[in-house]
Amino acid sequence: MMKTRTEAIRAAARTLLEEGRVDAVIGYVQGTIPLRAQPFVAYTPEECDRFIWSSFCGGNLASIASGRTDRVAVVAQGCVSRNLNGLVHENRIQRENLYIIGVPCIGMLDQRKVEAKLFGRNIEFLKRDPEEDLGEIVVGGCNAMGECYEEVIKRRDVKRDNCYTCMHRNPVGADTVVVEPVSETAGGDINAVATPWMRFDADRRWEEFAKNFEDCIRCYACRDVCPLCYCTTCFVDESNPQWCGKTQDSADVQTFHILRAFHCAGRCTDCGACESACPQGIKMRRLTSMLEKDVRTLWGHEPGMDSTTKPPLSTYRPDDPEDHFK
Amino acid sequence: MQHRILSKDSLAAFLEGLRKEHVVYAPKRDKKVPNKMVWKILEPGESPLFEFANTDMSPKDFVFPQSECLMRFRTGEDGTSVLKPIEPEPRKTLLFNVRPCDGKGLSFMDMIFCQDEQTNDVYWRDKRERTLMVGLACNNPCPSCFCHEANCGPHSETGLDVLMTDLGTRLLLKPLTDRGATLVDGLPEAAPGDVDRAEELKGTVEASMKPVIRTEHLEARSLMDAYNLPYWDRVCEACINCGTCTFVCPTCHCFDIQDETTPDGEEGRRVRNWDFCMSPLFTLHTSGHNPRGKKMARVRQRFMHKYKYIPMKRNGEVGCVGCGRCVRLCPVNIDIRDVINAMNAPAEAKPEGQEV
Numbered sequence: 001m002m003k004t005r006t007e008a009i010r011a012a013a014r015t016l017l018e019e020g021r022v023d024a025v026i027g028y029v030q031g032t033i034p035l036r037a038q039p040f041v042a043y044t045p046e047e048c049d050r051f052i053w054s055s056f057c058g059g060n061l062a063s064i065a066s067g068r069t070d071r072v073a074v075v076a077q078g079c080v081s082r083n084l085n086g087l088v089h090e091n092r093i094q095r096e097n098l099y100i101i102g103v104p105c106i107g108m109l110d111q112r113k114v115e116a117k118l119f120g121r122n123i124e125f126l127k128r129d130p131e132e133d134l135g136e137i138v139v140g141g142c143n144a145m146g147e148c149y150e151e152v153i154k155r156r157d158v159k160r161d162n163c164y165t166c167m168h169r170n171p172v173g174a175d176t177v178v179v180e181p182v183s184e185t186a187g188g189d190i191n192a193v194a195t196p197w198m199r200f201d202a203d204r205r206w207e208e209f210a211k212n213f214e215d216c217i218r219c220y221a222c223r224d225v226c227p228l229c230y231c232t233t234c235f236v237d238e239s240n241p242q243w244c245g246k247t248q249d250s251a252d253v254q255t256f257h258i259l260r261a262f263h264c265a266g267r268c269t270d271c272g273a274c275e276s277a278c279p280q281g282i283k284m285r286r287l288t289s290m291l292e293k294d295v296r297t298l299w300g301h302e303p304g305m306d307s308t309t310k311p312p313l314s315t316y317r318p319d320d321p322e323d324h325f326k
Numbered sequence: 327m328q329h330r331i332l333s334k335d336s337l338a339a340f341l342e343g344l345r346k347e348h349v350v351y352a353p354k355r356d357k358k359v360p361n362k363m364v365w366k367i368l369e370p371g372e373s374p375l376f377e378f379a380n381t382d383m384s385p386k387d388f389v390f391p392q393s394e395c396l397m398r399f400r401t402g403e404d405g406t407s408v409l410k411p412i413e414p415e416p417r418k419t420l421l422f423n424v425r426p427c428d429g430k431g432l433s434f435m436d437m438i439f440c441q442d443e444q445t446n447d448v449y450w451r452d453k454r455e456r457t458l459m460v461g462l463a464c465n466n467p468c469p470s471c472f473c474h475e476a477n478c479g480p481h482s483e484t485g486l487d488v489l490m491t492d493l494g495t496r497l498l499l500k501p502l503t504d505r506g507a508t509l510v511d512g513l514p515e516a517a518p519g520d521v522d523r524a525e526e527l528k529g530t531v532e533a534s535m536k537p538v539i540r541t542e543h544l545e546a547r548s549l550m551d552a553y554n555l556p557y558w559d560r561v562c563e564a565c566i567n568c569g570t571c572t573f574v575c576p577t578c579h580c581f582d583i584q585d586e587t588t589p590d591g592e593e594g595r596r597v598r599n600w601d602f603c604m605s606p607l608f609t610l611h612t613s614g615h616n617p618r619g620k621k622m623a624r625v626r627q628r629f630m631h632k633y634k635y636i637p638m639k640r641n642g643e644v645g646c647v648g649c650g651r652c653v654r655l656c657p658v659n660i661d662i663r664d665v666i667n668a669m670n671a672p673a674e675a676k677p678e679g680q681e682v
Contacts, residue, residue, distance in 0.1 A: 032653065032661035033470050039564040039658050059658060063566065116360035120377040122468050143466045144534035215358070217383070217392065219569035219602075221657050237607045246584050246599045247393040277657030279382065279570045281359030 002131045005053035005103055008178035009075055012101050013048040016073050022099050024068075026061045027051040027075035034126040034139065035111035039064055051075070055109040055129050055137065058160060058276035062087055062227035071097045073175075077105035079162075079271035081171035082304025083227040086267055089307045092230060102174025104182040106133040107155070107163030108272070112281055114139060114158050118151060130155075133182070162272035162285060164188035172305055190270070191296075193289035209254070209287065215280045216253045222274035222284050228264045235259060257287065265291040266311040267303050298323075327506075329521050330499040330513035332490075337497075341368065341422070344509065348420035348458065351388070353381045368422060376492055379468045380425045380649060384576035388419055389432060389453045390439075392573075392600045396449060396583070400593040414452045420509075423462040426482035426489070427473045427649040431576025432459070433485030434647065437640065438579050449598070458505055461486035463524075465531055468650060472663055474535045476648030481528040491524040498524045538663050544633060544670040545642075552634050553626070557668045562625040564658045569602035571628065571652035571660075577645050578602070603627045629665045 013025040028037040029050045037057045042048045062083035065074045088095045124141030140150035165188035170181045223229045236244045245252035274284040298321050299312035352374040356362035363381040402408040439450035464480035483489050487506030491498045501507040572578040582601035587594035609618040618624050632645035653661050
């Protein structure tokens with residue numbers, strides 16, 4: 001595992017609980033199968049020894065902190081710290097009740113990409129998980145006949161899509177940062193993610209959008225893992241009146257995804273948790289990338305860089321650009 | 327019934343024979359998501375895949391579609407409702423290379439949907455009778471599988487019409503039902519050595535699966551004792567309450583029925599959709615009261631249903647086949663095997679009947 005980060009997170013968490021500065025620490029523990037990590041809330045210093053940091057902490061712990069009223073510390077890389085700032089701004093968390101344990105991040109890996117490379121073989125262990133952006137992981141396993149393998153995979157070949165274009169890998173507004181900062185950006189061009197949409201006309205956009213979400217099973221994992229989605233009752237769960245049909249009819253499925261994306265516009269930190277959570281492997285970011293690019297271009301806004309700036313779509317200025325109302 | 331043998335070289339001809347009366351589906355690699363396995367029509371000339379763990383979604387959708395129109399209705403001339411039943415589809419479906427856990431899954435759900443004369447779901451029964459399953463024994467269970475401990479197993483036969491064992495260049499076919507016997511009729515009989523080889527493989531594979539869950543205390547434990555375990559407060563902290571575990575599960579069978587009408591209310595349809603106990607809406611009453619209003623109660627429900635309520639009502643049967651899908655696909659890695667072990671572990675219970 002990522003040893004330096006793991007140890008530093010444990011030490012920071014332990015101290016906070018020992019000194020009574022927080023009531024709970026939210027972090028990750030080792031998953032029950034390789035290439036997974038499990039969110040965990042520690043209430044005692046002893047429990048902090050279970051915390052880990054790995055290349056597979058692909059959820060978003062801000063969602064777990066959201067709405068809590070006790071004093072919590074949250075283990076947060078760049079994107080998650082920005083979500084925490086956003087949640088403070090939106091009054092989901094009181095800043096004085098929050099302690100951000102910042103983790104400079106070298107990008108999370110996509111377990112689906114690793115599994116695809118090893119298709120048909122059992123993955124039983126992750127032997128090496130280095131703390132270098134361009135390092136190599138070693139995974140392996142055995143079959144029922146006792147034949148074993150080990151495979152070396154370059155991190156850069158299996159990163160999550162969003163981690164290639166990350167703009168803020170270091171935590172923003174953290175109370176402590178557990179290791180030395182890493183280079184701020186991942187190198188990829190975030191605006192390029194939305195480029196295909198720019199080339200398409202309206203019909204083609206609709207076609208691509210429909211195709212992208214055609215496998216959705218409406219489990220709502222994307223919504224439920226997302227720190228931006230905290231409505232007490234989501235519009236798809238309203239029953240009186242019922243805004244959205246319950247079937248697999250494409251109109252209902254598409255309504256959910258479009259509306260959710262617009263609710264999140266200008267607030268999304270591109271953390272990628274929705275894509276990591278989706279059991280169907282749907283590329284949610286195909287939709288959010290364009291929205292966020294518009295927000296950056298039209299208003300020069302990057303979500304979660306502090307906890308005081310209002311997201312552009314929550315506010316109105318007389319000089320707001322109106323070119324997009326067509 | 328007599329075992330048959332089929333060389334993989336002759337597979338195409340065998341499948342062609344099956345296609346005469348059935349639409350043949352098989353697990354295939356998804357085109358968009360390269361590690362994902364999906365059920366798709368096996369086109370003529372296409373070879374089925376034998377080296378795979380399992381499909382990401384169980385095949386329950388073939389018999390219990392996620393959205394299913396039960397009937398249509400319209401307002402008649404005299405203002406009364408006119409109901410129009412849905413004509414059952416005549417086509418037969420054949421699932422080729424279905425894993426034993428999924429055969430067991432459909433067989434488990436027979437017990438739910440077709441319990442007796444009063445509870446005999448025609449929509450389920452009709453499609454179930456038209457769906458044949460040619461199983462492929464697991465020779466390489468993945469680390470998240472625990473079928474051998476969930477009244478199933480890597481070579482389990484329950485629910486299947488034929489069980490195939492991959493012997494390398496050849497397949498051993500064991501017909502298990504009359505329908506299965508008809509399917510393999512015409513294939514050469516297997517030599518005793520082939521049957522022995524399959525038995526040996528079964529032994530090796532079963533032995534390779536380590537014991538991971540314990541249920542002996544859970545069986546003895548009172549319902550309220552298990553219900554009030556302090557553990558539920560902890561496991562629910564990580565749960566995001568999505569529907570992934572229930573939707574990928576081959577035994578989860580809850581549904582919701584809705585009427586959808588045109589804006590003028592003149593026409594409509596009645597639809598049955600998968601529903602899931604993780605959703606607050608699942609138990610929301612018209613009054614506004616929700617008996618499972620808290621996340622903890624919803625998380626507890628799923629595991630209690632599978633490993634306490636069903637065993638109590640159904641003679642030790644569990645609502646789980648150990649396929650490991652929820653373990654692999656849960657966004658926050660809640661592992662049902664850990665939950666079962668926690669339900670089995672002796673723990674201090676809360677006072678009985680506590681309000682949730």
